[in-house]
Amino acid sequence: MDPRKIIICRCEEVTLADVLEAIEKGYTDLESLKRYLRIGMGPCQGTHCIPIVLRILRRATGKNPEELMLPTSRPPLHPVQAKYFMGGDKD
Amino acid sequence: MRYDVVVIGAGINGVYTTLELLDRGIKKIAIIEENYPGSGGTFRCATGIRASFTSREHVVLMKRSIEKWKELSKRFSFPFIQGGYVWLLSREEHLRNFKEYVRFHHSLGVPTRIVEPDKIKELVPTIKTDGLVAGVHDPIAGKSNPFTALLNVLEYLKKSGVEVRYPEKAEKIIVENREAKSVLTEKERIDAETILVAAGYGSRGILSTCGVDAPINNLPKHAMITEKYREVFKPLLVDWETASYMVQTVSGGFLIGAELEEEYNKPPMNRIEFLYTAVRIWSKYFDWFPSTHIIRYWTGYYVMTPDHHPILGPVKDVEGLYVSTGFSGHGFMIAPAASEAIAEWIVRGKPGIREAENLTIDRFKEGKLIHEIAVFG
Numbered sequence: 226m227d228p229r230k231i232i233i234c235r236c237e238e239v240t241l242a243d244v245l246e247a248i249e250k251g252y253t254d255l256e257s258l259k260r261y262l263r264i265g266m267g268p269c270q271g272t273h274c275i276p277i278v279l280r281i282l283r284r285a286t287g288k289n290p291e292e293l294m295l296p297t298s299r300p301p302l303h304p305v306q307a308k309y310f311m312g313g314d315k316d
Numbered sequence: 317m318r319y320d321v322v323v324i325g326a327g328i329n330g331v332y333t334t335l336e337l338l339d340r341g342i343k344k345i346a347i348i349e350e351n352y353p354g355s356g357g358t359f360r361c362a363t364g365i366r367a368s369f370t371s372r373e374h375v376v377l378m379k380r381s382i383e384k385w386k387e388l389s390k391r392f393s394f395p396f397i398q399g400g401y402v403w404l405l406s407r408e409e410h411l412r413n414f415k416e417y418v419r420f421h422h423s424l425g426v427p428t429r430i431v432e433p434d435k436i437k438e439l440v441p442t443i444k445t446d447g448l449v450a451g452v453h454d455p456i457a458g459k460s461n462p463f464t465a466l467l468n469v470l471e472y473l474k475k476s477g478v479e480v481r482y483p484e485k486a487e488k489i490i491v492e493n494r495e496a497k498s499v500l501t502e503k504e505r506i507d508a509e510t511i512l513v514a515a516g517y518g519s520r521g522i523l524s525t526c527g528v529d530a531p532i533n534n535l536p537k538h539a540m541i542t543e544k545y546r547e548v549f550k551p552l553l554v555d556w557e558t559a560s561y562m563v564q565t566v567s568g569g570f571l572i573g574a575e576l577e578e579e580y581n582k583p584p585m586n587r588i589e590f591l592y593t594a595v596r597i598w599s600k601y602f603d604w605f606p607s608t609h610i611i612r613y614w615t616g617y618y619v620m621t622p623d624h625h626p627i628l629g630p631v632k633d634v635e636g637l638y639v640s641t642g643f644s645g646h647g648f649m650i651a652p653a654a655s656e657a658i659a660e661w662i663v664r665g666k667p668g669i670r671e672a673e674n675l676t677i678d679r680f681k682e683g684k685l686i687h688e689i690a691v692f693g
């Protein structure tokens with residue numbers, strides 16, 4: 226199948242072709258790949274795409290997982306509407 | 317291998333200074349980064365860029381920076397959007413102060429102006445201006461994308477033969493006979509003609525290994541971003557009463573920073589009250605804000621100096637040692653001009669922009685702190 230048609234990151238609409246091209250350019254750790262392609266920066270924070278990219282990167286580079294620099298998940302882990310932080314007791 | 321220049325820190329300043337050195341014909345350069353490029357302040361920042369400051373040094377350097385942001389963004393295909401800044405003022409006394417700042421800006425050619433609430437509504441569609449006495453508009457200010465602004469240039473550096481080493485921590489600067497000789501990393505000793513410390517929050521630590529005391533302290537800061545939305549407004553907004561800012565990033569998310577009381581040099585921690593503070597401040601201005609989705613909250617440091625101005629240039633007592641740090645919350649916007657000044661210093665012995673000479677580390681020993689007409693955003 227055409228790598229330009231395979232979506233790796235649904236939230237940020239990044240394709241397999243984008244990922245392979247970035248790896249080719251030298252983005253061979255996840256932290257840098259994330260900023261370059263915005264992969265993992267969408268509302269799911271990479272829950273769906275980072276494991277897939279991790280596999281692609283491992284295959285392409287032969288590096289082990291800690292060398293690939295797994296990004297930090299930031300709170301909130303799921304998107305929360307701002308209105309839940311408006312009121313009440315938490316001053 | 318002996319390098320012409322070894323740069324410690326792959327933040328926007330280390331990376332842009334390397335570019336300026338390459339452009340001046342210096343080729344053998346290594347950058348040492350303890351984590352990954354951009355991981356310090358650079359990838360955490362709001363990318364606000366403005367020249368409306370209250371010291372001559374800041375204004376002159378930032379004006380030069382804006383010129384360079386235009387060039388660099390074209391050359392390296394990343395966004396620089398001159399959408400302006402708008403300060404939102406809710407008190408008469410603040411308006412009085414701002415009138416003075418605006419006069420100062422005009423004296424140095426920065427075209428800020430006081431605007432009525434109706435004009436604010438024009439600049440910032442959907443905003444509610446109840447309770448505001450006025451606004452201040454800086455039309456030449458702007459924003460960028462921190463990721464492509466750094467990574468696109470870094471890619472070019474690597475292609476041009478710069479060695480970018482990460483993750484590798486610089487642990488010691490070796491000085492012999494008052495001359496900087498090498499950087500000792502966790503992996504090896506790297507010799508260099510010139511060493512540049514552009515290590516952000518780590519600068520004080522690495523400088524202390526060769527007996528140089530840089531009076532910088534790291535202040536924890538908080539920021540959050542919502543999901544992406546279509547463009548609502550272009551300017552970066554500052555609620556002057558609370559010193560909180562909001563910007564719709566070039567990617568579309570609303571990024572907010574707000575003040576919490578913090579202690580210097582404490583590891584930044586997530587504090588839920590930050591989200592309450594941020595949401596309350598900006599829900600007053602925008603009816604739609606409560607229904608946006610917050611997707612990330614992160615922290616980072618402002619690397620502060622006693623006079624809130626950077627430390628730039630050579631260290632008098634150590635031949636071949638240069639510093640570019642202590643940006644006090646403005647290190648992204650100033651990076652193009654600061655980097656140009658440092659490269660000029662290294663190559664020609666002078667920074668090009670005269671005002672930069674007032675910013676060397678020796679000013680603290682000599683008691684020549686930078687004077688501001690007011691302490692400001």
Ligand SMILES: Cc1cc2nc3c(=O)[nH]c(=O)nc-3n(C[C@H](O)[C@H](O)[C@H](O)COP(=O)(O)OP(=O)(O)OC[C@H]3O[C@@H](n4cnc5c(N)ncnc54)[C@H](O)[C@@H]3O)c2cc1C
Pocket residue numbers: 324325326327328329330348349350351352353354355356357358359360361362363364365484485486487514515516517518519522537538539573615616617618619640641643644645646647648649650
């Ligand atoms: C929430 C927030 C919002 C901000 N908003 C703005 C804004 O709107 N506009 C603006 O201009 N600025 C803003 N800033 C400030 C800006 O982010 C910084 O001033 C700027 O990024 C500094 O760049 P730098 O290259 O000097 O340092 P950094 O980007 O911090 O880079 C320094 C690098 O050195 C590395 N390092 C440290 N010690 C060592 C060592 N011993 N060995 C090897 N490597 C080392 C670090 O890992 C880091 O990558 C903001 C900051 C924060 C936290």
Ligand code: FES
Pocket residue numbers: 233234235236237264265266267268269270271272273274275
């Ligand atoms: S699928 Fe990539 S961030 Fe959600």
